[in-house]
Amino acid sequence: xAITRPEYILAIDQGTTGTRAVIFNHNAxxxxxxxxxxxPIVPHTGWLEQRPMDIWRTAQTAIADALINAGIRGDEVxxxxxxxxxxxxxxxDRQTGQPIYNAISWSxxxxxxxxxxxxxxxxxxxxxxxxxxxxxxxxSATKIRWILDHVAGAxxxxxxxxxxxxxxxxxxxxxxxxxxTHATDASNASRTMLYNIHTQAWDEExxxxxxxxxxxxxxxxxSSEVIAQTNPMQFFGGRVPVASVIGDQNASLVGQLALEPxxxxxxxxxxxxxxxxxxxxxxxxxxxxxxxxxxxxxxxPTYALEGAIFSAGSAVQWLHDRLGLIxxxxxxxxxxxxxxxxxxxxxxxxxxxxxxPYWDPQARGAVFxxxxxxDKADFVKATLQSIAYQTADILAIMKAESKYDVxxxxxxxxxSRNPYLMQFQxxxxxxxxxxxxxxxxxxxxxxxxxxxxxxxxxxxxDLAQYIQRGRHFDVSLPAERREALxxxxxxxxxxxxxxxxx
Numbered sequence: 148x149a150i151t152r153p154e155y156i157l158a159i160d161q162g163t164t165g166t167r168a169v170i171f172n173h174n175a176x177x178x179x180x181x182x183x184x185x186x187p188i189v190p191h192t193g194w195l196e197q198r199p200m201d202i203w204r205t206a207q208t209a210i211a212d213a214l215i216n217a218g219i220r221g222d223e224v225x226x227x228x229x230x231x232x233x234x235x236x237x238x239x240d241r242q243t244g245q246p247i248y249n250a251i252s253w254s255x256x257x258x259x260x261x262x263x264x265x266x267x268x269x270x271x272x273x274x275x276x277x278x279x280x281x282x283x284x285x286x287s288a289t290k291i292r293w294i295l296d297h298v299a300g301a302x303x304x305x306x307x308x309x310x311x312x313x314x315x316x317x318x319x320x321x322x323x324x325x326x327x328t329h330a331t332d333a334s335n336a337s338r339t340m341l342y343n344i345h346t347q348a349w350d351e352e353x354x355x356x357x358x359x360x361x362x363x364x365x366x367x368x369x370s371s372e373v374i375a376q377t378n379p380m381q382f383f384g385g386r387v388p389v390a391s392v393i394g395d396q397n398a399s400l401v402g403q404l405a406l407e408p409x410x411x412x413x414x415x416x417x418x419x420x421x422x423x424x425x426x427x428x429x430x431x432x433x434x435x436x437x438x439x440x441x442x443x444x445x446x447x448p449t450y451a452l453e454g455a456i457f458s459a460g461s462a463v464q465w466l467h468d469r470l471g472l473i474x475x476x477x478x479x480x481x482x483x484x485x486x487x488x489x490x491x492x493x494x495x496x497x498x499x500x501x502x503x504p505y506w507d508p509q510a511r512g513a514v515f516x517x518x519x520x521x522d523k524a525d526f527v528k529a530t531l532q533s534i535a536y537q538t539a540d541i542l543a544i545m546k547a548e549s550k551y552d553v554x555x556x557x558x559x560x561x562x563s564r565n566p567y568l569m570q571f572q573x574x575x576x577x578x579x580x581x582x583x584x585x586x587x588x589x590x591x592x593x594x595x596x597x598x599x600x601x602x603x604x605x606x607x608x609d610l611a612q613y614i615q616r617g618r619h620f621d622v623s624l625p626a627e628r629r630e631a632l633x634x635x636x637x638x639x640x641x642x643x644x645x646x647x648x649x
Contacts, residue, residue, distance in 0.1 A: 154225040156598045157213070157387075158590035159206055161231045161315050162395060163187060163195075163252060163417055166202070168209035169590040170217050170224075173603070175613035178219070180590075181212040188249060193256035193499055196249035199237050202315060203322045210382055221383030226373075227323075228391035228597030230398035230589045231315040233338045236290035238301070238363070239318075241311050244326055247298050250315070251290040254418070254457060254499050258289035259508050265289075270356065277343045277350050279429060279438030281506050285455070287314060288340035288357050295359070305360050312363040314339070316392045320375055323389060328375035331365040332392040333448050337440040342367070344429060344440055347448065368392065369443040371596040391596035395589045396420040397441050399559060400451065401596060402588030404611055409551030413538055414589070415560035415568070418502070419459035421538060423452040423545045423553070434544045435504040444599070444607070452549065454503035454541030459534045460562045462496035466530055472523045476565060483528040483567040490632055491516040492529040493536075493639035502537075504544055505640065509647040515639045531568045532575075536636040539576035559583040566618075574624035575632060584617035 155178060160167040165184040172178055183205040188196040214221065234253035239246045251257065262284045265274070271282050280286055291312055295301045304310050313321065317331045336342040336349075341359065343350040349364050368374045370393045376386035393401070396414055400422045403412045408426035413419055422441060429438045429450040441451035458465075463479055466472045473479050493515045495501075500508035514529075546553050556578050563569060563582050573580045585591065598604040 153223055154603065155219055155223055156226055156228065156594040156603060157210070157224045158228045158230065158594040158597070159210065159319065160395065160587070160590040160593065161202060161206060161229070161319060163232055166205035166209045167590060168213035169594070170213050170219060171591070171594045175591065175594070175610060179213050179217040181209045181216060183208045183212070187252065191257070195252035195255040197235070197252060199239065199246040199250050199318060202250065202318065206319055206322070214382060221387065222385055224383060224387050225603050226388045226390040226597040226601045227377070228593030229316050229319055229389065230393055230395045230593040231319065231335070233314060233335060233394040233396065234285060234287050234290075235315050236287045236294070236312065237315070237318045238291065238294050238310055238312050241309055244321065247301060247310065248294045251293065253285060255290070256284050256499055256508060258293040259284040261289040261292050274340060274353070277345070277353060278337070278340050279344050279431070280340050281435060281437070283506060284508065286338060286340040288353070288359070291359055292357050302358070305363055308360070308362045310363055311365070313365055317365045320389060320392065323377045323381060324375045325378035325380065327378070329365045330368055330374050330392070332368050332370045333440045333443040334370055334394045334397040335392065336367045338394060344438070344448070344450070369445065370397070371444045371600045373600055388601060390600035391593050393442055393593055393596060396422060396453070397451075398589045398592030399587070400424065400441055400592065401607070402590070402592030403557040403559065403583060404607070404614055405557055406607055409549065409553060410557070411542070411545065411553055412557040412559070415459050415534065415558065415562035417459065417461045419456040419534060419538060419560070421454045421541050421545070423549060423551070425450045425452055425549060430549055432544070432548055434548065435506050436541065436544055436548070437503065442596070444596070452545055454545070456534065456537045456541070457499050457502045458496035460560070461498070462530050462533065463562060465496070465498070466527055472527055476561070479527055479531060480565045480567050482524040483531050486524040486528040488521065488525045490532070491635070492521055492525050493636055494526070494529040494533045495639050495643045496530065496533050497643060503541055505644070507644055507647065510643050511647055513639070513643040513646065515642060516635070528567070531565065532571055534562065535568060535572040535575050536633070538572060539633065542576050542578060553578065555579040555581055557581050557583065559585065559588045561586060569620045570623070573620040573622050575629060577622055577629060579622065580620040582617040582620070584615045
């Protein structure tokens, strides 16, 4: 009787502060998970960069460690899925593979003057109509333009076809295939501000507006198909299919199986990212939310409404790194529970401006309502509450602009482990919270899509049997109290923005 060799799916989850490699079995259980940290570069206030070769180095190390720790041979990996930080922009030499500048991170503001010029020139409506995005330094097009403007000879080299652009998924694909594959997927392409989400193609008018040669751009694939085969000289001793590429927040939507129109997830990481699945029809927001491609399986993309909060876990980290108020996440929970004040303190953590639904890059952090009696427990609690307030604002707009009666939100991410935050979130947003049993469902989403493409799993709906449900948080706050707290928050936001205008 022949012995059946085990097979696994490998997910690479590349983020702002490091790279993880997670190996899954047929039951969608993690066989092993390894993480390699990476230190971002901050050349100036508001700028955030990474060394592209560090991104690849951390991916190599994480993959090798995962295979070793699990005792799995490379030829036992059925397929690879990649989930990546979105919008982060890299430009490199087509022949040598050498980057011409650091990777400019998604949250970096160094291209803000380019975004401002486009807004002032009246291009906002056209860009939003084609891409679903507001003009912002957050998206890749302004970052590409910045690099081409600031690296000597880069524009000329780009026009000569010598340079290529990619978000982090494209960079990893290039490295895994030793330069054979220059590709991305629809979810990542839709975050560049160059991709028409209606025609599903790079937009010539936008390329002309940004003066970016089309030859720089990767080929766009679906989120679940065999895009490439790894180079045999890599870790696997042969060619392994890369069968999924998807933006990290989008992967979390799939990992939470928020596959029906009207389902919402929020990932509480360094930032917080809410996505509402809107099905096969894009929903245009009149209130500064992003219309984007959530994922694409087959011929038609699935769209989403999205709101991005720039400072969530990073605000909690700030309590540790800069203020010394906490040592661990557990401290943040316990201090918030100890606070005896009446929630009159408001922290607005606009360290790099405000994201959705305000999109105010000039705003900076502020604190309101402190008295002599305010202590560190009050301050920590107010910082956690700021994450929930921002989420509540986005949720209210999503409910109003979509046709869906939303009563539950799925949650994951490191900061979702804080039960005080999750309960306050349910209370202030008036919505049931279903927290994932897994801290992070991003690699699971990438693995699901990769496994689907190679027949490891048959369809996404079948995967529900493998998902374990986590803790629920129900609403317990009276409506009158909720309204009063939200009014205070909105006053704090208005005052923060007024100050930045002065």
